[in-house]
Amino acid sequence: MEPLGGLECLGSVTSTNDVLRERARAGAPEWTALIAEVQTAGRGREGRSWRSPPGDLFLSILLRPVLGPEALLALPLLAGVAVAEASASFGASARLKWPNDVMVGERKLGGVLVEAASSGGRVDFVVVGIGLNLVAEAGEIATELRTFTTSLSAETGRSVAALDAARAVLARMSLWYDRLAREGPASVLGAWRSVSVPWWGERVEVISSGTRVEGMAHGIDESGALLLLKDDGVTLRVLSGDARALRRVSG
Ligand code: BTN
Numbered sequence: 001m002e003p004l005g006g007l008e009c010l011g012s013v014t015s016t017n018d019v020l021r022e023r024a025r026a027g028a029p030e031w032t033a034l035i036a037e038v039q040t041a042g043r044g045r046e047g048r049s050w051r052s053p054p055g056d057l058f059l060s061i062l063l064r065p066v067l068g069p070e071a072l073l074a075l076p077l078l079a080g081v082a083v084a085e086a087s088a089s090f091g092a093s094a095r096l097k098w099p100n101d102v103m104v105g106e107r108k109l110g111g112v113l114v115e116a117a118s119s120g121g122r123v124d125f126v127v128v129g130i131g132l133n134l135v136a137e138a139g140e141i142a143t144e145l146r147t148f149t150t151s152l153s154a155e156t157g158r159s160v161a162a163l164d165a166a167r168a169v170l171a172r173m174s175l176w177y178d179r180l181a182r183e184g185p186a187s188v189l190g191a192w193r194s195v196s197v198p199w200w201g202e203r204v205e206v207i208s209s210g211t212r213v214e215g216m217a218h219g220i221d222e223s224g225a226l227l228l229l230k231d232d233g234v235t236l237r238v239l240s241g242d243a244r245a246l247r248r249v250s251g
Contacts (some may be wrong), residue, residue, distance in 0.1 A: 002156070006031060006032070006033060007033045007034070007035065007163070007166055007170065008032075008033070008034040008166065009034070009035055009036075009037075009163065010034055010035070010036040010037070011036065011037050011038070012036065012037060012039075012040060012154070013036040013038075013039055013040070014039065014040050014041040015039050015041050015042055015043050016034055016035065016036050016039065016058050016059065016060035016129060017043065017060050017127050017129040017247075018041075018117055019036075019060070020032065020033060020034060020060040020061075020062055020070065020127050020129075020143070021115070022126050023049070023118065023145075024062050024117065024124075024125045025063065025066065025117075026072045026089035028062055029062075029064075030062060030063055030064040030125075031061065031062065031063070031170075031174070032061075032062040033059065033060065033061045033062070033166070033170060034060055034152045035057065035058060035059045035060075035163065035166050036052075036057070037054055037162075038052055038053070038054050038058075039052035039058050040131070042058060042131065043113060043129070044113060044131070044238075045111065045112075045113060045242070046115055046205065046207070046209075046240075046241065046242055050111070050113075050131050051145075052131070053135075053137060054132050055134055055135035056131065056132065056133050056135060056162070056164075056249050057110075057131065057132040057133075057134055057161070057162045057166060057169075057212075058129075058130075058131055058164045059129070059130040059131075059162075059166045059169060059170075059240070060127055060128065060130070060192075061127070061128045061130070061170065061173060062064045062125060062126075062127055063075070063125065063126045063127075063128060064124070064125050064126075065123060065126060066080055067181065067221075068085075068197070069178065069183070070184070070185050070222065070223055071180050071184055071185050072116075072126075073185070073223040073224050074125060074180060074185035074188045074189060074223075074224055075114055075126060075180075076099050076100050076112060076114045076224065077096075077099060077100060077188060077189065077192045077220075077224045078173070078176045078177065078180060078188045078192075079100060079112045079114060079128045079130065079173065080096045080099065080100030080101075080112050080192065081096070081171075081172070081176055081188065081191045081195060082169050082172035082173040082175075082176055082194050083100075083102050083110050083112060083132060083169055084096050084102050084129055084195045085096055085172045085195070086132075086165065086168035086169040086172050087102060087109060087110065087132065088127040088153065089168050089237075090152055090156055090158060090160050090165070091155070091156035091158060091224050092104055092109060092152055092155040092156055093155075093240065094109055094110075094195070095196060095197045095198075095246075096192060096195050096196045096197065097196070097197045097243065098196065098197075098217075098220065098226050098243050099224065099226070099240065100112040101228055102132070103197060104150050104155050105150075106148075106151035107146075107147075107148060107149055108133075108148060108149045108150070109132065109133055109149070109151065109152070110130065110131055110133060111130075111131050112128065112129065112130055113127070113128075113129040113130075113131075114126060114127070115127045115212065116243075128173070130169055130236060132152070132165055132169070133149060133150065134151055134152050134153060134159075134160050134161075134162060134165060135150035135151055135153050135159070136150075136151045136153050136154045137151075138159065143250075152165070172205070176191065184220075185222065185223075185224075189220065189222065190226065192220070192224075193220070197245075199217055199219070199245045200217055200218055200219055200235055201216065201218065202216065202217060202244045202245050202246075203215070203216055203245070204216075204228070204243050204244060204245050204246060205215075205244060206226065206238050206241040206242065206243045207241055207242045208238055208239075208240055208241030208242075209240075209241070213222045213228060213230070213236060213238065214230070214246070215228035215229050215230040215231065215236065216228070216229075217243070217245075218235075221237060225237040225238060225239050226238040226241075226243060
């Protein structure tokens with residue numbers, strides 16, 4: 001364990017989010033941040049696991065937000081913006097697929113898992129977990145992975161150290177967090193829209209807590225929910241889930 005200007009570097013952990021949650025319960029201050037070399041039980045959104053081989057970034061950041069409900073709902077999008085901008089600062093043309101999948105084209109470069117702890121109706125703390133693929137994996141599994149995922153090294157030809165990537169993400173997070181506190185969610189949502197995958201007007205499907213819905217994506221609302229116009233004309237606000245564009249088959 002090596003403290004590094006507020007950013008702690010750990011070796012092998014189950015999940016950086018779990019380690020940081022324990023620290024938060026023990027009173028760790030806001031902006032406590034840690035990275036790990038490897039995670040043995042890395043977690044993704046929607047109950048998925050997160051592949052966590054050495055060389056990639058596994059970062060968790062503790063926030064103790066004193067924000068209204070709308071601003072709180074913007075945190076997952078804010079974290080996505082921070083990761084997309086940090087990735088761009090290393091030369092990757094990253095965009096965000098709702099809510100916060102960091103994509104280059106059709107391939108996933110990184111992801112964000114935001115977990116909140118509340119009591120008595122108020123949020124005690126939020127752990128923002130960020131996974132960013134820095135290195136291209138070798139071996140048999142790599143061929144299959146390359147269909148769906150990419151890495152900063154594959155996209156830019158540069159090798160980026162986890163510590164440098166973490167610092168870049170933290171810098172963008174802190175900037176956007178300040179703006180969120182000062183200006184409310186509008187500026188964060190604007191930034192999110194400007195780096196989002198431009199699929200508005202396209203048919204998408206969303207799997208949310210095991211349920212599938214389909215419709216035409218026509219934006220996000222002021223709380224970051226995906227607006228999906230269903231075939232029956234009803235617009236659905238989807239608060240969380242995994243979305244993908246349904247490509248029309250031509251010919
Ligand atoms: C996703 O499914 O897209 C979100 C992936 C989030 C992975 C990161 S890695 C650091 C932190 N620790 C975890 O166990 N998960 C998050």
